[in-house]
Amino acid sequence: MKAVAVFSLFLSCLSLGHGWSCKEAPQQFPAAQIDAGQGKVVLRDIDSRAYFLSGSQWYRLGSVSLKHVSVGVAGIWGVDSDDTVYKYIAGDFVRTTGQSLSQVDAGGVSQIVGVRHNGIYCLEGSAASAFKQVDTLPWSRLPGELTYFSCSPTNTCWGVNSAGSIFYTTLSPTCKKDPWVHVPGNAKMVEVGYDGSVFVVNSSGQVFQRTGISSDTPQGTTWSNIQMCVSVNHLSYDLGHLWIVSKGGIILQCFH
Template sequence: MGWQKIDGQLTQLAVGRGNNVWGVNSQDSIFRYINGTWHQIPGAATYVGVGADGTVWVVTRAGSIYKWVDYTWIQISGALAQISVGDATHVWGVTNLTNIFLRVNGDINTNGLWAQVDGALSDVSVASDGTVWGVNSNHDIFRWAGYNWEQVNGKLKQIYVSSRELIVGVNDNNQVFQYVNGTWNQLDGSLSLVYVAISIDGILWGIDINNGIHTRQDNLISQAYSISNSSTTPNNAANYSQNNSSIIIGLALGLGLSIIIFITAIVIIVRHYKKAPVLRIAH
């Protein structure tokens, strides 16, 4: 099916399930996509996060945080520059100082707390299954392992996850990549995009350099992943899993060679002592 152009202009958007898409424009206006039309929502924000269950949070230009509850915005304590929502129980964000926070013990002021997570990221994304990925200011890619960050090969300036299997991102050349089975693959027919998002059911949305809006409704879950013939990482480096395999093979070969050398040395020593004359003590 490929990419389709959608009317309107946005600077950032987020998608939960299906086409439950929210976005913000350059004037900080907030919009929701309903039945093929953008509807303006009261309020102002620079960043929006949408969960698979329909949970919506936003961040304002001043860093204030709000949650959409019963058709109104409720302010949440704290300050963030960017926010991501997997569902009501999975909310992460980063500050303008690249500090990372996750929401714990509820989501409203009286119950919820922001817990700081070690590390520094400029962009973080969380899914409803708890999967968390992020990129730092150097565009290095990281995956949350539950207690620490694991670096993943490649370079991206923006990343978006909606499940453990659905991870997409954009590199410095505005190329769109999807992470499949440990490999970054550039999508066939990809537009030049500065921002990309994917729903939990595999529908892609993106924003181009002119704030134009695009979508791919062909579902990246059900199809055999529309991937180019030559898989590559976002920075054209070798694949991370391949690097690990090479390291393991190299270590195995090195260990095997060491064992052979050791056994050979033992054999030489044994032969030497067998040939050496025996010193007899006179009585």
């Protein structure tokens, strides 16, 4: 009954005129975190189980309990409650060594990035793609401090720190980074889509899209609020679809 009540609130949001149309996505209730890339969608529920979306059904990914899962060019990656990093290989998650992470992102050109204790880390694309068995991986530490980090195949990366400040940079598949650019605004998480589109969720559960992104202003110019009538916990964007997880665990699929 709780899921029905929460989704009824979502339905009343669809006529707010924010430029997006939303519909009920296939549900794996209660969801906690979602990630999309290259047409694939994965999620983690509140019981730390990872799932992959096929058609209108969610299917369990492997047997490892995870607190964050991500999908991209270099495959499906995740981290568990002990901050151990895993890659999904041949039907299950295979443990890696070499660096612990609290959040991981596989959305870059081929490199994997993540954070732990405010430190920022990057794994070169060649090492990420070649990994196929339990082994030590050569992570590089990047300058700066972040609590959430996300990259796209356009070489653009965005992050937020413990104070909620937002930053932009570019990062190559070999983990070569340009200087950080501070972007006005405040957020608890940021996600970059396959085409470089940027969305954030703030501490109040509000959603914003970065507008004005171009080759001349890669960091964009303003934030545009995408109004929702319930608080949002997590989101991801890929190929024109914005995937939203509410604080109540309901999943929405939104598009222009």
